Amino acid sequence: MRRDAADEPRLETTPEGLSLVAGEMRLIGDFTSMLPRLKPHALGRELLVKAAKIRHVEEGQTLRAVDATAGLGEDSILLAASGFHVTMFEHDPLIAALLRDALERASHVEELGVIVSHMELVEGDSISGMASLDFAPDVVYLDPMFPAKRSASAKKKLQLFQRLESPCSDEEALLEAALALDPRKVVVKRPLKGPQLAGAKPSHAIKGKTVRYDCIVCSPR
Numbered sequence: 463m464r465r466d467a468a469d470e471p472r473l474e475t476t477p478e479g480l481s482l483v484a485g486e487m488r489l490i491g492d493f494t495s496m497l498p499r500l501k502p503h504a505l506g507r508e509l510l511v512k513a514a515k516i517r518h519v520e521e522g523q524t525l526r527a528v529d530a531t532a533g534l535g536e537d538s539i540l541l542a543a544s545g546f547h548v549t550m551f552e553h554d555p556l557i558a559a560l561l562r563d564a565l566e567r568a569s570h571v572e573e574l575g576v577i578v579s580h581m582e583l584v585e586g587d588s589i590s591g592m593a594s595l596d597f598a599p600d601v602v603y604l605d606p607m608f609p610a611k612r613s614a615s616a617k618k619k620l621q622l623f624q625r626l627e628s629p630c631s632d633e634e635a636l637l638e639a640a641l642a643l644d645p646r647k648v649v650v651k652r653p654l655k656g657p658q659l660a661g662a663k664p665s666h667a668i669k670g671k672t673v674r675y676d677c678i679v680c681s682p683r
């Protein structure tokens with residue numbers, strides 16, 4: 463089927479911020495919409511925060527997380543608000559541009575400025591990028607695109623993500639690169655009934671209504 467030029471994803475500067483536009487679909491990074499979920503009482507109920515929780519933290523210790531599949535950084539900001547310094551990798555240049563713009567705008571918002579100051583974006587592939595990190599993070603978080611039905615009912619945001627990103631084809635390499643960092647644990651987001659990433663059996667899983675967080679506990683350190 464022929465695709466109209468207007469359907470090709472392109473970046474546009476709008477009064478709200480940098481937007482990715484394709485036909486009727488529009489995607490913008492926006493951390494202010496996350497504010498209700500970042501309040502302390504709400505944050506403690508977030509399944510990702512529970513899954514990434516590190517027990518026995520030493521006084522003055524900086525907890526570090528690597529988000530190897532950052533997307534628009536919504537999961538990363540949950541980790542940052544719960545006390546992690548987060549290094550985010552995003553390899554798609556259009557998504558990375560949206561994320562960088564969202565971080566910049568959030569840095570001027572009173573309730574978000576400190577949180578996003580603990581989030582650092584690395585534009586590029588995390589499989590090679592993780593190998594170059596000079597620290598061992600406490601947590602590595604993986605949320606690669608899952609093969610999903612390209613239905614008209616899928617959320618507009620998801621549809622646009624699906625246009626840019628194919629389902630992860632190198633699950634083994636991604637998991638191997640995460641484990642090679644010697645983290646205390648690797649947390650993997652999966653659809654509730656989806657298969658485990660690279661078939662790796664988790665130590666335990668935290669389940670919600672539609673998603674599941676598989677936790678692979680590695681070294682206690």
Ligand SMILES: C[S@@+](CC[C@H](N)C(=O)[O-])C[C@H]1O[C@@H](n2cnc3c(N)ncnc32)[C@H](O)[C@@H]1O
Nearest residue numbers: 531532533534535536537552553554587588605
């Ligand atoms: C499902 S989305 C992640 C959504 C994200 N958890 C959030 O909260 O917005 C997956 C993202 O990971 C990125 N990605 C997938 N594999 C990657 C890799 N090897 N290195 C860097 N980015 C990757 C994709 O471009 C996509 O933006």
